[in-house]
Amino acid sequence: MLHIKPIVVALKRHKAGTVLIALQIALTLAIVCNALFIIQQRIGRLSRPTGMVESNLLAIQNRWVGVDDNATGPLIKSDLQALRQLAGVEDAISTNSFPLRGGGWSMGVRHDPDAKKPVSSAAIYAVDDHALSTMGAKLIAGRNFRSDEIVWVEQKAYAASPQIIITKALSDKLYPNGSALGKTVYITDTARPSTVIGIVEHLQVPWSGTWSDSFSDCVVLVPTQLTGNFGSYLIRSKPGQLAAITATAPRLLIKNNRLRTFSRDRGVRTFETVRAQAYKSDRGIALLMGVVCAMLLAITAAGIVGLTSFWVGQRRRQIGVRRALGATRHDILGYFLTENLLIGIAGVVIGALLAIGINLWMVTQFEMARLSMTYVAAGVVALLLLGQGAVLAPALRASRVSPVEATRSV
Amino acid sequence: MFSYYLELAMRSLRRSPGLTLLMVLAIGFGVAASMITWSVFRAVSGDPIPGKSSQLYTVLVDNRGPQYNDEGEPPEALTYTDATALVAARKAAHQTLLFDVAPSVLPEGNQSIPFIADGYATNADFFGMFEVPFEYGGPWHASDDEGRAAVAVISHELNQQLFNGADSVGREITMDRHTYRVVGVTAHWDPQPRYYDVFSGNQFGDPVQLYLPFTRAVDVAMDTSGRNNCGSNVDFGTGRDAWLHGECVWVPVWVELADQAAATSYREFLTRYAAEQQRAGRFHWAPNVRLRDVNNWLDHMHVVPPESRISLMVALGFFVICLVNTIGLLLAKFMRRAAEIGVRRALGAPRREIYRQFLIEAATVGLVGGVLGLLLTALGMFGVGLLFEPEIARLAHLDFSLVAMTLLVAVVATVLAAFYPTWRAAKVQPAWQLKSN
Numbered sequence: 001m002l003h004i005k006p007i008v009v010a011l012k013r014h015k016a017g018t019v020l021i022a023l024q025i026a027l028t029l030a031i032v033c034n035a036l037f038i039i040q041q042r043i044g045r046l047s048r049p050t051g052m053v054e055s056n057l058l059a060i061q062n063r064w065v066g067v068d069d070n071a072t073g074p075l076i077k078s079d080l081q082a083l084r085q086l087a088g089v090e091d092a093i094s095t096n097s098f099p100l101r102g103g104g105w106s107m108g109v110r111h112d113p114d115a116k117k118p119v120s121s122a123a124i125y126a127v128d129d130h131a132l133s134t135m136g137a138k139l140i141a142g143r144n145f146r147s148d149e150i151v152w153v154e155q156k157a158y159a160a161s162p163q164i165i166i167t168k169a170l171s172d173k174l175y176p177n178g179s180a181l182g183k184t185v186y187i188t189d190t191a192r193p194s195t196v197i198g199i200v201e202h203l204q205v206p207w208s209g210t211w212s213d214s215f216s217d218c219v220v221l222v223p224t225q226l227t228g229n230f231g232s233y234l235i236r237s238k239p240g241q242l243a244a245i246t247a248t249a250p251r252l253l254i255k256n257n258r259l260r261t262f263s264r265d266r267g268v269r270t271f272e273t274v275r276a277q278a279y280k281s282d283r284g285i286a287l288l289m290g291v292v293c294a295m296l297l298a299i300t301a302a303g304i305v306g307l308t309s310f311w312v313g314q315r316r317r318q319i320g321v322r323r324a325l326g327a328t329r330h331d332i333l334g335y336f337l338t339e340n341l342l343i344g345i346a347g348v349v350i351g352a353l354l355a356i357g358i359n360l361w362m363v364t365q366f367e368m369a370r371l372s373m374t375y376v377a378a379g380v381v382a383l384l385l386l387g388q389g390a391v392l393a394p395a396l397r398a399s400r401v402s403p404v405e406a407t408r409s410v
Numbered sequence: 411m412f413s414y415y416l417e418l419a420m421r422s423l424r425r426s427p428g429l430t431l432l433m434v435l436a437i438g439f440g441v442a443a444s445m446i447t448w449s450v451f452r453a454v455s456g457d458p459i460p461g462k463s464s465q466l467y468t469v470l471v472d473n474r475g476p477q478y479n480d481e482g483e484p485p486e487a488l489t490y491t492d493a494t495a496l497v498a499a500r501k502a503a504h505q506t507l508l509f510d511v512a513p514s515v516l517p518e519g520n521q522s523i524p525f526i527a528d529g530y531a532t533n534a535d536f537f538g539m540f541e542v543p544f545e546y547g548g549p550w551h552a553s554d555d556e557g558r559a560a561v562a563v564i565s566h567e568l569n570q571q572l573f574n575g576a577d578s579v580g581r582e583i584t585m586d587r588h589t590y591r592v593v594g595v596t597a598h599w600d601p602q603p604r605y606y607d608v609f610s611g612n613q614f615g616d617p618v619q620l621y622l623p624f625t626r627a628v629d630v631a632m633d634t635s636g637r638n639n640c641g642s643n644v645d646f647g648t649g650r651d652a653w654l655h656g657e658c659v660w661v662p663v664w665v666e667l668a669d670q671a672a673a674t675s676y677r678e679f680l681t682r683y684a685a686e687q688q689r690a691g692r693f694h695w696a697p698n699v700r701l702r703d704v705n706n707w708l709d710h711m712h713v714v715p716p717e718s719r720i721s722l723m724v725a726l727g728f729f730v731i732c733l734v735n736t737i738g739l740l741l742a743k744f745m746r747r748a749a750e751i752g753v754r755r756a757l758g759a760p761r762r763e764i765y766r767q768f769l770i771e772a773a774t775v776g777l778v779g780g781v782l783g784l785l786l787t788a789l790g791m792f793g794v795g796l797l798f799e800p801e802i803a804r805l806a807h808l809d810f811s812l813v814a815m816t817l818l819v820a821v822v823a824t825v826l827a828a829f830y831p832t833w834r835a836a837k838v839q840p841a842w843q844l845k846s847n
Contacts, residue, residue, distance in 0.1 A: 016834065021738065023734050027727065038720070063512075065586070069633075189640065261523075261525055263526065265800075280799060288724070289724065299439070300731065302432050303734075306742060310742030313746065314746075
């Protein structure tokens with residue numbers, strides 16, 4: 001079959017070109033592997049569920065003006081009443097925060113009030129008995145809050161609630177071998193216990209940054225309405241009514257009381273916008289890496305085409321001689337493909353080591369996960385195929401060199 | 411000779427347009443990717459107050475103890491108690507404390523809709539320490555801090571909005587139902603990153619609109635709109651007063667210390683302060699204090715977003731690959747002309763001339779690549795918004811230094827890449843080339 005030895009001997013006469021192609025393949029592999037890995041990680045974050053039914057959901061961040069923190073209770077009640085009666089509204093709640101909002105309140109949850117380190121951090125959503133239906137969260141055990149359990153309290157005066165609903169993820173962290181339902185836990189720094197009365201399947205914390213990844217689905221719902229100058233309304237519209245209430249709800253609130261403000265970019269948002277804003281940089285990074293990968297592969301392929309074409313041009317006479325001595329077109333084609341494969345293999349071996357090295361360094365610098373070997377393997381196959389594809393055109397041209405060339409220009 | 415070589419270069423580049431285009435594209439894209447990410451990186455990693463960054467220190471005192479602190483590091487700001495005590499001690503040349511507020515501002519007229527303005531509650535030292543420029547008036551006086559006066563400094567932008575840019579010193583503004591007298595209007599001032607308030611995550615926030623005395627803000631119970639963080643299991647009760655005097659951390663403190671000696675003695679003072687708190691029974695652990703200057707603080711808080719560093723590194727890697735590619739293509743291009751080189755050499759051209767000819771050719775490629783890179787960079791500036799948060803994307807801009815750098819990097823990198831191919835070209839043996847033809 002193919003004779004590798006003469007190819008290696010020939011390559012030794014083109015050391016520089018060989019090394020350059022191998023180097024380019026190695027660097028491309030190293031960067032493409034890591035870039036694809038980053039893309040996959042970011043996309044994975046983008047598609048995390050919030051645990052809510054995200055369609056037909058509107059979020060309004062409200063800020064009162066010139067009202068004492070403890071005097072906002074009646075205003076919020078009046079707002080809620082008006083919102084729940086608004087045409088097109090299914091249900092509405094007032095909450096301190098909601099999934100992907102960006103800002104919120106986290107607490108350490110403990111089994112024991114004297115424990116030094118909490119079992120887990122968790123986000124607190126202070127809501128009422130309409131929360132599950134407004135969010136579309138699924139209760140999988142226990143019961144919802146009753147309306148008589150809801151208390152109104154000033155933010156700074158909040159002390160742990162006697163009843164709480166937690167997410168399944170938090171329940172599993174607290175009681176790995178059973179359910180937290182009916183158990184007592186401590187959610188503030190005080191010794192006031194809270195009983196878990198319900199467990200929801202899933203709810204996400206308000207933050208999307210990597211720092212909150214360790215507790216991204218640990219949430220505590222408390223039957224409390226916090227009075228204060230800042231707050232949010234989550235509003236579920238009837239199907240198809242979202243656009244309408246996005247316009248009418250803020251108008252209704254301003255008519256209800258003029259002394260309030262909605263912030264420019266985060267005041268009135270459909271949940272689709274909330275999600276897009278929360279993951280903007282994740283999507284951006286994935287996009288950048290994708291573009292860079294595509295350009296890198298294109299440039300590497302073009303480089304291989306360029307250099308191989310040059311080699312073919314340089315060796316037309318030798319090819320002619322080989323053809324004159326009986327080598328078939330197939331042999332010539334095979335020669336160039338094998339030559340490229342050898343260079344490619346050298347490149348991907350170095351590249352794979354480099355990819356792993358870069359990843360190990362990134363792990364220390366950016367708290368990134370370890371590169372899975374699947375990516376390296378996929379990258380190796382992709383680059384070898386790319387190399388063979390790139391070399392095909394010049395190799396075909398070489399195979400068409402006529403034996404007559406051997407006799408020319410002598 | 412230069413113009414002749416330039417002509418030769420143009421002729422040679424035109425002879426193989428495909429190869430030339432490939433090199434120009436590689437350099438153009440490589441340099442553009444590097445420059446776009448660099449423009450963001452230099453904006454987020456710059457020294458925000460170059461002349462003074464080693465004289466401004468943030469003060470940190472561990473009020474949590476080894477059980478609850480962040481792996482030995484004190485919290486990232488101070489409690490109300492420690493902040494006010496340290497500022498009142500006046501042990502540094504200047505000292506300031508601050509917390510961010512977002513009062514509602516009500517323009518004149520009874521049907522006007524209020525809006526939120528972002529600002530800081532701080533003291534008179536703030537303006538001198540951080541070199542705030544003034545358009546009208548000036549900072550309030552230390553006596554206003556003590557007198558808990560209802561005064562305010564507003565920004566150029568807020569002055570435009572409220573008073574159409576007129577000299578508003580002495581006029582009144584209404585914030586959260588209270589009226590304040592304007593004593594100064596700052597010129598546009600927006601240091602990036604906003605080193606003095608990294609605590610609340612405002613390092614790349616929109617420009618600050620107003621400032622008012624810390625003491626006054628506390629009197630009218632204006633809350634911080636930034637972060638606060640209560641992290642030990644001490645039950646200090648509920649309600650505003652308990653919160654104010656509890657162990658919730660929310661006040662960054664900065665001191666100005668002229669030299670290392672002053673910093674050392676301030677550090678000693680701080681240790682003594684923490685030791686006193688230990689003796690008084692408030693802290694149950696040995697003094698654990700930090701004094702960090704601006705750059706050390708920005709570093710410690712990882713202010714440069716990881717997105718920015720990762721994308722800069724990927725872009726640089728990309729550029730390196732483009733250059734490796736260029737080396738290969740130039741090698742192919744130059745070696746194809748071995749016969750021509752042989753003739754030149756045989757006719758008496760020294761190696762030096764061969765070097766000159768081919769490096770000029772490479773520089774031409776680099777320059778054209780640089781111009782392409784410049785166009786792509788300008789284009790990419792619009793795309794930065796896709797990648798970064800809007801508050802970071804607005805920092806990237808194309809200025810003269812970036813334009814100059816794009817062209818310079820493209821040319822220098824290409825010439826460097828051309829050294830090896832040129833060296834090979836200059837090594838061509840004239841006799842051999844002449845013989846084989």
